[in-house]
Amino acid sequence: MSSRSSPRNVKFVRAGVAAGVGVFHLALFGLLGTLRPEAPPILLSRPVEVELVRPSPIPPLPVPPPPKPAPVAGGGAPAAPSRTHLPPMKNERPPELSAPPKPAPEPPLVIGVAPEASPTPGQGQGGAGTGSGTGVGAGSGPGAGDGPPRLIQGPTKDQLRRLHPREAFRQRLNGSARIACRIRLDTRLEDCRVVDEAPPGRGFGEAALAASGYFRFRPPTRDGRPVEGREITVGVEFMP
Secondary structure (H helix, E strand, C coil), rough: HHHHHHHHHHHHHHHHHHHHHHHHHHHHHHHHHHCCCCEEECCCCCCCHHHHHHHHCCCCCCCCCCCCCCCCCCCCCCCCCCCCCCCCCCCCCCCCCCCCCCCCCCEEEEEECCCCCCCCCCCCCCCCCCCCCCCCCCCCCHHHHHHHHEEEEECCCCCCCCHCCCHHHHCCEEEEEEEEECCCCCCCCEEEEEEEEEECCCCEEEHHHHHHHHCEEEECCCCCECCCCCEEEEEEEEEE
């Protein structure tokens, strides 16, 4: 009978222990509830009211008055500006230019086609014209004076091309030469000689001497009369 009742007793013991533990916890919770401090009451502050106000405009700053001019020492009206009186300038007469003792040499005449344009007009070959006219005026006696020689006729471009040295013409080489001659009364040239040539030794001096036969010059005059034998320097240009 003791072996049957031992398991039942164990169950009763366990149930009693569980009930005791539950009672202990309830008592503990009740004790903690009585010991809990009371929280202080929360005071609510009054709401803050905000009112927006438009600011008044700022008045402009006053303009300072202009500074007063400094007083002038001595007072009175300001002095008049000073004036400098200069004596009138004398008109100086320009110095008189005396005539040179000898007339300036005449520039050589260049006949032919120039490689560059010249700023001054050249001496062209024009024809002679005829005309008649009448005039009204007062005067007395014939006039007479001195005059330089004038070119009447020169070689044409084709004539100069035919006189161009063959080797230089074949190489398309330009050249020039200056010759000095005397003018006859019949407008022809004589006693011609070569002054210089460029480039030298290519036959342009001889070609210029051959071209002298195509020139015609009006002789210079002295006291209104033609002068024979006046020497003149003539330049000749050769272009292929």
